[in-house]
Amino acid sequence: MTDPWKRFGEEARHAMDEAAPPFDALAGRQALQRRAASLRVVPGPRWRPLAGLVVAGLLLALVGWQLVSARGSPDRLVAHGEPMTVAFERGSHAEVLPDTELDVVARSPVGARVRVVRGQAEFDVHHESDTDWHVLAGPWDVAVTGTRLAVRWLPDQARVEVEVHEGSVVVRGPNGQATTVRTGERFESPRRAAVVVEPPLAPSAPLPVDPVPEPLSAPIDAGTAPRVAPKFAPRPRPWLELEQAGRYAEAREAVRGAGAKRVLAEASADELLAIARACRFAADDALSTDALTTVRRRFPGAPQAAMSAFLLGREAQGVEAARWFSQYLAEQPTGALAREASGRLLEALTQAGQPEQARTAAKAYLERYPEGPHAPYARSLLEP
Template structure:
C-alpha cells in the first residue's frame, strides 16, 4: 500500500482538464454515497485516516480518479485483514506422549509440559492427566482429569482459555495460576498468582471471580466453597485452637452443642489472654460499632479487609484483647461477620459459634443473621451432631427459602436425616431436593435415595 501511494504521488498529472475533473468528482461522490454502509461501519474513516497519515489524501481529494482507485485498493486491503480467518493455535508436548483425543498423562516421576504457539505454557505435575479438548485461534479448552496443572496464559485481545475439572470450569484470558482436582473427594483448588480468573460450577453457578494472591477451595461432597489468601490459607492449615466446631466453650471447662433456641454464653468466667482488657475497658470497640480503638491510634485495616486478605489471627487477637463479650454485644454487623469468618477459617469453633449466635440475636432480619443459622448448622453437622444440624437447617430454610445456601441447607438436611433416621425418612427430602435443585451438588445422593 505504501508503494501504491508513491505511485499515486508520481503519477498524478500536473494539469487536468476542468470538465473531466468535474465529471470524476461526480463519480467519486456517487461511489462514496453507495458506500454509506461501509462508512457507517467505520472502515471508510480508517481508510481516510491512513491515507492522511501517508500525506496523499489532499492530492487524492483533488484528483478523484486516482483517489477512487487508491481508496478501492485500500478498502480491499482492509477487508482482507478483517475477514481473513485467524490462524488456529498449535501446541507441542514435552515429557509425555499425546494419545488419541489430545490425552496427556505425566509419568509418576516426571513433569509434562505443553507449549502453545502464542507462548502459553501448561506444566502438568507428575502423575497428573489432562486432555486438550479444543484448540482455536483465541485459546484452548482443556480437561484436567486428575492431579495438578500450572498455567501461564499469554494475554491477548479476545483470548479465551478454560480449564475444566470435574463439574467446575476456570475461565481465563491471560494470567498465571495453579489448578488441582482430586476426583476421590471432589475437591478443586485454584491458586491465582497473576491476573484474574472466574470459577464456575454447581457451587458457584454465577461464577466466583478471583484476584491475584487468592486461593479457592471447593469441596463437592461437603457442598462448600472458600476463598482466602493463598499464603494465609497455607499458614492456617496446621493452626490449633479451641474445641471442635460443633462445640462452644463453656465456663468450668464443660462443652455443649448449641441449638437454634440457645444463646451463646457471655464472657463471664471465660479464659482471657494475659494482658487483655476486660469488658468496658477503654480499648473496647467504639460506640458506633466501627471497631476503632478509643485511644486515638492510627486506624488499622477493617476486620473484613483483613479476613479477605487471609489475616485471620490478627482479627482474633484484637477481638480477644478488647474482650470478646464487648465485641459480641456492641460490635457492628460487619465486625461480627468478619470475626465469625476469621474464627471459622482459623479453626476456632468456640469463637465462631458465639459470633454467629450474636449475629442472629442482634441482627435477626438481615441476610447475615439468616445465613448464620446455616453456618451454625454446618458447624455442628461437621462436628458430629446431625440432629442439632437439622434444626439449624430448618431455621435457615424457614427464614430464607430462596437464599444463597438454600440448596446446600436442604441437601445437608437430607443427608443428616438419613444418618439419624434412615433412607426411608430421608426419601421425601430427596424427592423435594431433586424437584427444586435437579442439578445441585447433592443430586447424586438424592437420586440414590430415591431408588427402592
Template sequence: MTDPVQRLAREVARNLGDGPGPIRRERQRAAVARLTRAPQRAPRSAWWLVPLVAAAVVALILARPTTTSAPLTVAVAQQAVMVGSWLAAPEHEALVLEFSDRSRAELTAGTAARLVKVESTRVELHLERGAVALDVQPAPGREWFVIAGPFTVELSDAASSATWHPDTRTLIVEVRRGSAAIGGDAPPTRLTAGQRLELRDQPAGAAHSAIPSANNPPPPSPSTNKTPSAKPSPAATAKSPPSPRQPTWIELAEAGDHTAALAAAEQLGFGPLLKDLEVDDLDLLARCARFAGDGPRARDALQALRRRFPGDSRARTAAFLLGRVVLDLEHDPARAREWFTTYLSEAPDGALAGDAQRRLDELGPQK
C-alpha cells in the first residue's frame, strides 16, 4: 500500500506547474523528489507486526494435516511398472518391486501377480499363485492389500508374507513385524508379529476354515474313559490306524509355513543340510530362514549356496540377499555395504542392481 505522504506528494507534483521563477521551481521539484523516494525501511511503528505474521505462518504450517498426496511410483530393476501390469517371477529368481516410499514387495520364484492399484491411499496386488513378501513402510492414510482368491490381506505398517495355492484354494499368511488383518466372507482375523494363519476356501455354502499347522496344532480329541489293558491284543494292534506322516521341511516350505519348515530342517541337522542339499533346495532353505526372520541361519544358507554353486545365477543373487539379511535382520550396515557392492561387481546389469545401488546410497559413504 502506498504511503499517504507519497500520494500527497505526487498530487502536489501534478498540480505544481512551473510556478514563479526557475530557482523556486527547482527547489520545489527537489522537495517533491525527496517525498516520493521509496523508504529504505519499514516505519518503526510496523515492526511489531513481524513476529505476529511469522507466528501465524508457523501456525498454518503446523496445523496443515499430513497427507499422502505425493504420487507413489513402483519400479522393477529401475524400470517403471504400470498399474494393471501382470508380474511373473522367473523360475529361479525373485522379482522385487520397489516403491517410492521405500516399501518393497518380493515375489518368490515362479510367483504370478497383478498390480491392480497404486495410489497415495491404496496399493492393491492380486496374487494369482505363489508367495509375496511385503515390507510396508508407514504412511498416514495409506493401506496395502493383497487379494488372493476370496481372501484379502490388509496391512499398513508391517513385514508379512502371503502364499496362495490356487489348486487347493489355500492362503497362508505370516507376520514378522507389525500386524495384518485377513478377511473374506467371514469376519476379519488380525495377526501380530510371530503369528501365522492358514485358511482354505470351502465350497459354496460352507464357511472358510482355519487349517491347523505345526505352529497351531489342533486340540486333542476327548478320550473315552476306558481301563487300559496291560497288553494290547494282536487284533487290536492290527486294527489301530497308522500314525499320520509328518510333512517334510520341503513340503512345509512349499506350503508357505516357513517357520515350521525351518524347525523341521533343524531336526534333521542344519549343518549337514548345508553340505548335502542341491542348489534348488538350498535356495529354498535360505528363503525359509529369511522369511522366518532367522538372520544367522539365512546367512549360513546363502553363504553355502555361494560357496558350493558359484556358477549358478542364484549365487550372485545370494550376495544381494546377504546384504539384506545382515542389514535388516542383523543390523550390520558395514557388512551390508560389502555385500551390496559385491552384487554390483558380479551383476552390474542384474535385476537387483537398482535396489543394491539405492541401498548403498542410503547407507552413505563408508566410514
C-alpha cells in the first residue's frame, strides 16, 4: 500500500509546479546585480595583515572566473529611476545618480578604478597613504587620494566636469597635462581646453552645466563658501548605515529613538526610501508608510516620489493599491517599474471587485507587455 504522505507529496508537487507563476529571470537578475553592488565588503580588522594576501588571491580567482563568465567585461552598473550606492574596500563608496552608467573596471584592497560611461557619480574615498583610486571619464583620469567629489561625463559633448567638495585630486587629460583641483574648486573640459574655475564664483553666476536630476551643488557664495559642500556636511544618520548593513530592526529603532517625526522631516528622498525599506523588513508597516507618504509630500515630482507610490501600492490592498499603482504609472509611464505596476494594477482591481476596470487594464497590459509575467493572468481576465 502506498504511503499516503508520499502520494500527497507527489500530487501536491505536480499541481504546485503547474500553477506556479512564471519566473522572471531577467528582471530578478538585474535587480540582484544592482543590490550586490551596494553591499559593503570589509575585511575584518584582526586579519588585516593577511587580508591583502587573501583578498588578492580571491581577486585572482574572481578575475579568472570573470574572464570565463563575462568575457573580461567590467561590472557595468546602470542607475535608472533611483541612485545606487556602490561600496568599496575601506569604507569608500560611490553614489551613482539616476541615468548614469558606471563601470567598475577593477577593485583592490587599496582602491579601485571606475569609469563614468555617462552621467554623474559622487565619490567618498577613504584616505590612507597607499590609497590608489582612479575615476575615468572619456580620456580623462582623475587620481583620487582621499576626498569627496563629483564627476560628470557628457559623452556626446566629450566633456568632463569634476567638483571637489573635500581634499584634492589630480586630473590628467588626453595630452598628459595634469591639473590639481582642491576643495571647493571645479574643473571643466569644454571639449578641448580645460578650465579650472577658482572660487569664489559670483553668487548669481549659474554653473554652466546641463540640467540633470541631481545637479552638482549650488554656486558657492564668495563670502560664505564652506569648505565642504552642504550635501556632504556631516550629520548623524546611524539608521542609514544600519539599513545598508541589513540590520533593519536596529535601523528602525534608531529612527524611532531619534524621533521619527524629526527624522522624516529632515531626511532626503533617498534616505526616506531607505527608512521605509528598513521598517518594512522590521515589520513596522506604520513607519514604513509614513516614510513613503513623506516622500510624496516633500518631494513631489521626484523619481523617488513615484517609487514611493509603487511601494505604497504594494503595501496596500484593493482600491487603495489600485490608486497607488495608477499614480505610479501616471508619473512614470515608462519607468523601470511600469510593467510590474501594470501587472499589480490588474490584481488590485480584481481584488477591489472592479472587473470592468480590470478588463480595461488587462487589455492595456497585453498591448504593452504581451509576454510579460502577468500576461497569462491578463488573458484570464479577458476570457468570457
